Amino acid sequence: EVQLLESGGAFVRPGGSLRLSCVASGFTFSTYAMSWVRQAPGKGLEWVSAISGSGGSTYYTDSVKGRFTISRDNSKNTLYLQMNSLRAEDTAVYYCARERDSSGYFDDWGQGTLVTVSS
Amino acid sequence: IVLTQSPGTLSLSPGERATLSCRASQTISNNNLAWYQQKPGQAPRLLIYGASSRATGIPARFSGSGSGTDFTLTISRLEPEDFAVYYCQQYGSSPLSFGQGTKVEIK
Numbered sequence: 654e655v656q657l658l659e660s661g662g663a664f665v666r667p668g669g670s671l672r673l674s675c676v677a678s679g680f681t682f683s684t685y686a687m688s689w690v691r692q693a694p695g696k697g698l699e700w701v702s703a704i705s706g707s708g709g710s711t712y713y714t715d716s717v718k719g720r721f722t723i724s725r726d727n728s729k730n731t732l733y734l735q736m737n738s739l740r741a742e743d744t745a746v747y748y749c750a751r752e753r754d755s756s757g758y759f760d761d762w763g764q765g766t767l768v769t770v771s772s
Numbered sequence: 773i774v775l776t777q778s779p780g781t782l783s784l785s786p787g788e789r790a791t792l793s794c795r796a797s798q799t800i801s802n803n804n805l806a807w808y809q810q811k812p813g814q815a816p817r818l819l820i821y822g823a824s825s826r827a828t829g830i831p832a833r834f835s836g837s838g839s840g841t842d843f844t845l846t847i848s849r850l851e852p853e854d855f856a857v858y859y860c861q862q863y864g865s866s867p868l869s870f871g872q873g874t875k876v877e878i879k
Contacts, residue, residue, distance in 0.1 A: 756804070758821045762816055764815055
């Protein structure tokens with residue numbers, strides 16, 4: 654059974670930093686591209702960032718470029734999102750999601766971790 | 773690509789047919805469109821990919837259709853567990869994007 658377990662969400666002041674983690678199990682992690690998708694309270698879904706299976710290619714939505722960094726440690730089956738210079742508009746539940754066949758759609762999701770940015 | 777879903781809310785009774793629309797601001801290559809279901813407090817669940825292929829374990833009452841810029845998710849007969857929010861997502865162009873969602877509520 655595929656499992657994705659996020660952690661690291663917290664309350665943080667504007668300008669602060671957080672690192673989210675997502676531990677994967679139940680599949681060969683290194684063969685799947687992974688993404689972070691977020692959902693602001695009461696709002697829709699927004700793709701944030703993606704990384705290839707090897708970690709050699711990364712992608713970001715414009716609003717987080719230069720502030721967020723996605724990475725992975727395939728030896729630990731773990732996906733990361735380093736978030737710097739956080740803004741109030743980054744407040745959201747952050748989901749890690751597995752990309753099916755590196756295609757861009759998501760066949761498994763974690764339960765999410767809440768990031769709150771507020772003064 | 774901007775995805776616009778309609779209607780915003782659909783009020784229906786169990787047993788009725790639900791038709792949800794997703795319109796793209798430009799052609800989605802290779803019909804690379806997916807549909808997800810999300811219930812309160814839960815993560816999204818993949819229903820449809822490639823515009824019309826059902827994901828593993830998804831009941832046959834869910835079907836997807838369309839091409840180019842216009843796509844539809846149909847639920848043939850609503851079951852009580854189908855009342856939720858539904859999102860379309862395109863993966864034909866970068867950046868990936870989602871529609872704003874359609875809420876299917878009990879009438």
